[in-house]
Amino acid sequence: MLNRKKLQEMLKHHDWYYNRSDDHYWYTKGHESLDEIHEVIRKAGDKQHEAIAMYNAECPPGYEINPERYHS
Numbered sequence: 001m002l003n004r005k006k007l008q009e010m011l012k013h014h015d016w017y018y019n020r021s022d023d024h025y026w027y028t029k030g031h032e033s034l035d036e037i038h039e040v041i042r043k044a045g046d047k048q049h050e051a052i053a054m055y056n057a058e059c060p061p062g063y064e065i066n067p068e069r070y071h072s
Contacts, residue, residue: 001043001044001045001047002040002044002048002050002051003040004050004054006040007037007040007041007051007054008037008054008058010033010037010038010040010057011054011058011059012026012035012058014030014033014034014037014058015029015030015033015061016026016059016060017030017060018030018034019031023071026052036038037055040043041070043057045069048067048070049067051069052065052070053067
């Protein structure tokens with residue numbers, strides 16, 4: 001089941017550029033945040049395409065998920 005509000009908040013507060021950080025703390029926090037986002041998307045069940053669309057609407061260019069290649 002997709003919790004739209006939770007996913008929207010997670011996407012809104014995610015540091016999309018965490019992987020460019022030279023501070024291990026912020027890199028780890030960003031990586032954990034992204035793992036949590038993907039967990040919500042995986043658990044979205046039949047609403048997974050909607051969750052991916054929400055992700056793609058919020059992420060910067062080049063960070064999009066291809067729904068055809070996403071493994072749940």
